[in-house]
Amino acid sequence: MRRLATIKDIAKALGISVATVSRALRDAYDVSPQTRQRVLEKAQELHYKPNFNATGLVKSSTHRIGVIIPAITNYYFSTVITGIQEVAQSKGYNIILYITNDSPELEKKIVYDLSLSSLDGLLACVSSPSDACKHFQELIDDGLPVVFFDRVPEKISISKVMQDDYNGAYQAVNHLTEMGYQKIAHITGPKGVFLTENRLRGYKDALRDHQLDFDSDWVVYSGFSQQDGEADIEQLLTENNKRPDAIFAVNDRKAIGAMVALKRKNIRIGAEVGVIGFTNDPICEIISPTLSTVAEPAYEIGRKSCELLLTHIKKVNFAGEEVVLSGALIVRESTSRI
Numbered sequence: 001m002r003r004l005a006t007i008k009d010i011a012k013a014l015g016i017s018v019a020t021v022s023r024a025l026r027d028a029y030d031v032s033p034q035t036r037q038r039v040l041e042k043a044q045e046l047h048y049k050p051n052f053n054a055t056g057l058v059k060s061s062t063h064r065i066g067v068i069i070p071a072i073t074n075y076y077f078s079t080v081i082t083g084i085q086e087v088a089q090s091k092g093y094n095i096i097l098y099i100t101n102d103s104p105e106l107e108k109k110i111v112y113d114l115s116l117s118s119l120d121g122l123l124a125c126v127s128s129p130s131d132a133c134k135h136f137q138e139l140i141d142d143g144l145p146v147v148f149f150d151r152v153p154e155k156i157s158i159s160k161v162m163q164d165d166y167n168g169a170y171q172a173v174n175h176l177t178e179m180g181y182q183k184i185a186h187i188t189g190p191k192g193v194f195l196t197e198n199r200l201r202g203y204k205d206a207l208r209d210h211q212l213d214f215d216s217d218w219v220v221y222s223g224f225s226q227q228d229g230e231a232d233i234e235q236l237l238t239e240n241n242k243r244p245d246a247i248f249a250v251n252d253r254k255a256i257g258a259m260v261a262l263k264r265k266n267i268r269i270g271a272e273v274g275v276i277g278f279t280n281d282p283i284c285e286i287i288s289p290t291l292s293t294v295a296e297p298a299y300e301i302g303r304k305s306c307e308l309l310l311t312h313i314k315k316v317n318f319a320g321e322e323v324v325l326s327g328a329l330i331v332r333e334s335t336s337r338i
Contacts, residue, residue: 007025010043062117067084075283102225122146127151166201169278181246253281255275255278276334284330291332
């Protein structure tokens, strides 16, 4: 475990007293704005993190687990949180949620502002690309137990719990081909996200195995929201001379956005353009036509990731595990040509 910077280090680097540093960090009235700014800049440079729970030389258990997620207002993440919460509470732990709003910048700020002594461990679903997760690696190097779930960084070796993104995508595209669709577009997430790349691989391999051409113009990268799905369809139908006859969306929210955009253009869903998503959000059965999808084991992902984190907390030398849980194809009206 690396030695963490203290207020003594900041004081020594700036040539001022420890008391002045302490007052500056607390934004006390008797510290000039110039001095406070110097202290804050040096604290950031040294990666200083306040120890809010320090009561002595030994850090005792806080029985608190941090959970970093991109959003909480959709079915998938609320279900994951339910699984996490049940395991945590059964073992006497409370959870603290941090919401990134799918922003890599906000995610980094949250991670850098974490007090290592205020948490026993961290569960994280990342918003940053796989090659830009240094902030999480620094937490791990500092000794904080971390487990990633759902969207995970490819290059960090630690426990991860995921759904089977590749095979789920393959099933979705295979189903579209079985229903007679041959011009299949893919509206996906941001480039560089491990989940995005795995589902893209499943999509491409399914096309190849059915002797269908891959057209890079029919792959649209953007965010994960319904609005992104609507914008993706506008882009597909505006920029291409030929129209796809099916849409595989990286998640249900984007699939619903695609359906909204198609309806706006009076394109019949299923009969003219098939649509399939990935999640199995309850809204799939409410909208018309109902949405075909690949169901994700969100609750099980939450439970398993929390169980793994608690094991990491108790066993310092516990080797990381990579757990991949299978999804299930659910066929509904949006992929029926009748």
